[in-house]
Amino acid sequence: MKTKTPDTTMIQTNVAFIHHDASMDEAVKKMVSNQISSLLVYDNEDRAVGILTERDVVHKFTLLILQDKMSRTVSTVMTRPLVCASASNFEVDIPRLHAELGIRHFPIVRGDFVARGAPLVSDIVGLVSTTDLAREYLNRLAAHQPADTPPRQPTTLSVICQNRSEGNFYQNIFEQLNFKVSLETSISKNITNKFQDDSRILIEFDTFPAEEQKIILQDLKSWPGRLIIATSREELLPVFRKHLHGHHQHVALKPLNLPHCARLFAQ
Numbered sequence: 001m002k003t004k005t006p007d008t009t010m011i012q013t014n015v016a017f018i019h020h021d022a023s024m025d026e027a028v029k030k031m032v033s034n035q036i037s038s039l040l041v042y043d044n045e046d047r048a049v050g051i052l053t054e055r056d057v058v059h060k061f062t063l064l065i066l067q068d069k070m071s072r073t074v075s076t077v078m079t080r081p082l083v084c085a086s087a088s089n090f091e092v093d094i095p096r097l098h099a100e101l102g103i104r105h106f107p108i109v110r111g112d113f114v115a116r117g118a119p120l121v122s123d124i125v126g127l128v129s130t131t132d133l134a135r136e137y138l139n140r141l142a143a144h145q146p147a148d149t150p151p152r153q154p155t156t157l158s159v160i161c162q163n164r165s166e167g168n169f170y171q172n173i174f175e176q177l178n179f180k181v182s183l184e185t186s187i188s189k190n191i192t193n194k195f196q197d198d199s200r201i202l203i204e205f206d207t208f209p210a211e212e213q214k215i216i217l218q219d220l221k222s223w224p225g226r227l228i229i230a231t232s233r234e235e236l237l238p239v240f241r242k243h244l245h246g247h248h249q250h251v252a253l254k255p256l257n258l259p260h261c262a263r264l265f266a267q
């Protein structure tokens with residue numbers, strides 16, 4: 001059987017690095033000035049020992065209440081250990097590792113092994129994110145359309161998430177994937193009455209209090225459209241499946257496999 005060759009064009013080769021003893025002030029300025037969302041962190045032995053992402057800055061660093069936090073080293077905030085995908089199989093590695101670990105940025109290492117720990121900087125050939133994979137899928141989908149087919153218009157997606165920062169994350173990701181995102185932080189009849197058979201809906205179930213979760217469950221059977229309901233509570237899966245209807249409605253365990261979600265909504 002012929003092995004599929006990965007599309008290496010989606011690998012970002014202009015990877016930015018920073019030393020683990022550098023200050024967070026230096027790291028943040030580097031991310032802003034270069035308009036990048038991640039920095040790979042290396043140590044004195046030129047080994048990549050971690051990664052600093054926008055999510056680390058927003059969810060860990062900005063919450064610190066310390067007068068000297070800008071002088072704190074990158075190593076105190078970065079995510080570790082570093083998990084890399086293989087250059088020869090990253091299109092399979094990344095969705096699997098994202099589903100297992102919730103990681104969204106993957107350094108790509110030479111060869112066909114997955115490195116967990118501290119690979120040499122010289123073995124890193126680039127970087128791929130889950131967003132890159134989903135965008136590439138949609139590009140391939142568009143490429144298989146007949147030549148006279150007009151460009152795909154943005155698909156409208158309703159993201160229902162009471163936690164605004166989490167909702168903003170989804171909005172940012174899906175807008176990069178050519179979705180027009182409407183972010184809702186509450187459930188109301190004014191919102192759900194607008195749903196049609198062609199609606200796309202993503203619900204972050206865990207962000208709602210218990211009483212509103214009950215309302216969501218009760219109303220699911222009447223909701224039309226393509227739906228993904230996200231939860232980290234595996235014990236609720238049988239409950240959701242009783243309330244969902246049709247093969248276009250799904251329940252998904254977090255962390256979400258965002259490329260897979262984009263494919264479901266784009267179909």
